Amino acid sequence: MAAETTSVSTESAEKGGLFTISGRQWLILLMVQLANMLFGMTITLANLVLPQMRGNLSATQEEISWVITLNLVATAVATPMTGWLASRLGWRNLMFFTVLGFTVTSLLCGIAGSLETLILARVAQGAFGAPIMPLGQAILLATFPKHLQPTALVMWGIGAVFGPVLGPILGSMATEAYDWRAAFFMIVPPGVAALVCIWFALSGHTTRTVVRFDWIGFIALSVAMTAAQLIFDRGHRLDWFDSTQMILFAFVGVLALYIFIVHCLTVPEPFLNPRLLLDRNFSLGVLLALVMGMLNFISIVLFPTLLHDLRGYPDNAIAALIAARGIGNWTAFLVIARLTRIAPRFAIVLGMTIQAAAGFWMAEWDINLTEHDVFWGNFMLGLGQSIAFTPMTVMAFSTLPARQVTEGSAIFTLMRNFGSSLFISISVLIVSRSTAANYSQMTEYITPYNKSLALPGLPQAWSLESTSSLLSLSNEILRQAAMIGYLNAFHLMAFTALAAIPLAAFMSRVARE
Numbered sequence: 001m002a003a004e005t006t007s008v009s010t011e012s013a014e015k016g017g018l019f020t021i022s023g024r025q026w027l028i029l030l031m032v033q034l035a036n037m038l039f040g041m042t043i044t045l046a047n048l049v050l051p052q053m054r055g056n057l058s059a060t061q062e063e064i065s066w067v068i069t070l071n072l073v074a075t076a077v078a079t080p081m082t083g084w085l086a087s088r089l090g091w092r093n094l095m096f097f098t099v100l101g102f103t104v105t106s107l108l109c110g111i112a113g114s115l116e117t118l119i120l121a122r123v124a125q126g127a128f129g130a131p132i133m134p135l136g137q138a139i140l141l142a143t144f145p146k147h148l149q150p151t152a153l154v155m156w157g158i159g160a161v162f163g164p165v166l167g168p169i170l171g172s173m174a175t176e177a178y179d180w181r182a183a184f185f186m187i188v189p190p191g192v193a194a195l196v197c198i199w200f201a202l203s204g205h206t207t208r209t210v211v212r213f214d215w216i217g218f219i220a221l222s223v224a225m226t227a228a229q230l231i232f233d234r235g236h237r238l239d240w241f242d243s244t245q246m247i248l249f250a251f252v253g254v255l256a257l258y259i260f261i262v263h264c265l266t267v268p269e270p271f272l273n274p275r276l277l278l279d280r281n282f283s284l285g286v287l288l289a290l291v292m293g294m295l296n297f298i299s300i301v302l303f304p305t306l307l308h309d310l311r312g313y314p315d316n317a318i319a320a321l322i323a324a325r326g327i328g329n330w331t332a333f334l335v336i337a338r339l340t341r342i343a344p345r346f347a348i349v350l351g352m353t354i355q356a357a358a359g360f361w362m363a364e365w366d367i368n369l370t371e372h373d374v375f376w377g378n379f380m381l382g383l384g385q386s387i388a389f390t391p392m393t394v395m396a397f398s399t400l401p402a403r404q405v406t407e408g409s410a411i412f413t414l415m416r417n418f419g420s421s422l423f424i425s426i427s428v429l430i431v432s433r434s435t436a437a438n439y440s441q442m443t444e445y446i447t448p449y450n451k452s453l454a455l456p457g458l459p460q461a462w463s464l465e466s467t468s469s470l471l472s473l474s475n476e477i478l479r480q481a482a483m484i485g486y487l488n489a490f491h492l493m494a495f496t497a498l499a500a501i502p503l504a505a506f507m508s509r510v511a512r513e
Helices: 004-015 023-056 061-089 091-111 115-129 132-143 147-176 180-185 190-200 215-234 244-266 274-278 280-296 300-309 315-322 324-333 335-340 344-362 371-395 402-443 465-507
Strands: none
Touching: 004 023, 004 115, 004 132, 004 324, 023 061, 023 091, 023 132, 023 190, 061 091, 061 115, 061 132, 061 215, 061 344, 061 402, 091 132, 091 180, 132 147, 132 324, 132 402, 147 180, 147 315, 147 335, 147 371, 180 315, 215 244, 215 324, 215 335, 274 280, 274 371, 274 402, 280 300, 280 344, 280 371, 280 465, 300 315, 300 402, 300 465, 315 324, 315 371, 324 335, 324 371, 335 344, 335 371, 344 371, 344 465, 402 465
């Protein structure tokens, strides 16, 4: 009878899998979707309201950037603790308290009266939110049979990818109606709803085990990641290694990384088990997760400033255009579960190829880009991201023993989050350096002795005869220089996606159970 039931379940799964999902599993899916959506919303919300926060709190551009930087660092540092915390507290307790802390700190961000208070609240928000994605992923992989995992991960992905798209839309509406604080306040009601779902969905998952925590490995890894993030995020402002601070960051980071690697290879129970990387599928999956993280949020970070500063779009219009990424995600969900079951490696290659094609296409734009360009560029990025992510995740965990799934999920999400934060810093650096270099180069040609500037047809607004005309010409040169910077960032995004495509060929497919 058991074999017959399994056969029926598998047959239903072949048709889509939805009919074999139990009521408790639906509740778990709803819970992880809500939690993922909350976490994803805050990633893009802060970028959207950054200019308003800077003005309200009387902060400089460098000071307000810590609101983003330290939140990313706290998230990256806290993510590897997920496996240990899940063992010590149990799934329900950990998920409940991490979402509770995330909701409370979001409220504190909204009521912060000073820059220092806001930064502390954002650090706490990042630390509390760090376990949400890896724990949710681990819960799904452990509670769903393998033949239902593609369907479960697709539905889990709805919250994971919809949050960063929904955040700017709702955030722009709340900010326009009230101010930047409303963008954080709107996290609270769905946070309370998620807590209710967690309490009932995970009522049977309260088992705790005593696991030794490797503090040396944790501290060493945390210091190394923090140093790397600060170097890439602050290096341009501090003139790189001409700054004593940068030299200190580099020295401490390299030393901490050396201690972490040696420690992991020499102790019996390291903080992160390097033996997990002996599994070929998982190690390749971690590399792909790093690349997917790099490509995940970069367009959401770059497009608001591009459209606002260079094209003059209001926040609500920018949010609506970026929402096209969500439409691309949703379109992929129509086919990706079946594609993952039939041809997972092809799905990964297809998804990365679509993202690379989108990057190369966007790198051919000019400053006269249209709403049509922005919509379809973001649509393709969302489509490619979702098509590649589900099969990549399923294959990465298909050969790991069940007891190692939670720890593996923490490493997987760590690399994805670290890739996101690092690539954002690198891309912003490319935009700023390219803008400065191209502005300097182009202004060399703006002199009264350049005969081409005296040709008939040159707009009067750019005449070299008055201060106002020179200022207008300078602003236009700055716009063009900045656009070149964005195009360079799009090129980098495209080549990154292209370089990851061969990794899929080396992953081995495992038969479903």
